[in-house]
Amino acid sequence: MHVATLLKPEMFEIAIDGAPTAIAGLFPDWHLHDRFGLVIDEAFGGIGATHLLQVAQTQYYAARPSRRENVYPEIYAFHIGKGHGAHAPYDFWPRRREVILETLDPRDVLDAINDRGITRLAVPNRPPVTVEHRPKEVEAALDRITSCFVYGAMGRVAGGDVAITGRDRRTEFNPNQVLRPSPAASAARTTPPSGRPVKETEDGYTAWLIERGRDVTDADRARAQARREALKADGLATETYHRTGVMDALGRLAAAGRWDHLAA
Template sequence: MHTVEILSYTDFNFAIEGQDASLEDILPGFNKCDRIGVVVRQPGGGMGASALLMAALTRFYDLYRPLLGDEPGKLRIYPEFFVFHVGRRHMNHSWMDIWPPHKEVVVEDDPEQILEAINDRGITRLLVEDLTPSSATFLRETISSAEHRIVSALAYSPTGRVDKADVQIISCSVAEDNVLYSLNMSEELSKEVKEELAQARKHLLVGGRVAETYRRIELADAFHMLTLSTEPGTTTRSYMSLLGISNQTSRNKHLLHVGKR
């Protein structure tokens, strides 16, 4: 909650298709109860979504600001934002106020397991890496849960600049300092990788401020971009075994195969 005193929503600028906008234009209906989830697949990849995360957390704190503090009777709270590390932990995001540590979730590289983890945390806004869409198999109820709850989805790039972007968020030096603090304290990464990632962030500077881009996407497209894995993983196969899915009829009843769009 250290960002409460050093950052404000007004420290960020937003644009959609080149026109001035707000966070609420990018995430329609955004409110303090929203739960943001970022799916991260590579070392330091979450930094590519940091401008949106940091802007959203300042909006969250601004909405709560009169109630916040460490004194008796004050509210000590963090936004319900989560990072889903696919396969293994890819970075420590605590200085970006992804806290407590249970909000950094390591999940099996399998579409069903990733979406299950997203559902289990009640995510309402989903950010996925801009991958080439792939086919995937989900339990039908997993898809239904996500469709019922998730309001909006965006594609981001670990580089900070996504192809065919329609959204730009310009951050500030204080926010970027927190991103780099998170990077530097990430024991998962070697010194060489940290240096490479920090150097790459300099290419995002526009007028001395980091500018990241995103692309608004349909939720159905986000499902295709959760992973490059196209076959059910170990845990999902165990579900299929428990359900007795051994023929096409039972597969059609329990599973939804989402093909490329």
């Protein structure tokens, strides 16, 4: 659970509509029971939402600082259609926090999001489509989800109204870990100086990285690395996002994983 000690709110600079803002402007009224969900539909796609995810994690711990001692953040990655590479280094752990949905049915995706009580949701930048969901599932999402964001796998969206810039090189630790080959990412399995248990010392963690490593190719890894480097100035990345409403997010969610043939 390295994120608990790795990241601090002051490591990020946030602007909304071009004006500097506090984290409270990005995630209004964050509370103890907020849960962040990230929908992923292409190889290493979640890396494009790195800073949004990491800022959410700092808020999870800020809501109750004692959590830093022994609790992983309540964050969930929803892989659409298949796995898209291990994102567990961000502390999507234990493995149930990376939800592999071997379906393109958006009704199943929304069911999974509702089942986990997601309150802050990031969806990939796909053209919205209309779907008739199962009874009361949309209403449940509308009742609970308070913030939605559109992100791009490349790290930026055209016309985004939110910009987040890393101000400390530690903000790049997690994407670097995700992009390392699985065996290398888990090579150092020693107990940290703090003595606190961490996922990297668990046999299951290494196995998960290897399993999810089969989802992607070396070409996928190289492309994601090039995308990340393109965002950086002096080693630090700036990402952009688009804030949106729940219904628009659900429409984009419906296209996740099927956007290529929807556009054809």
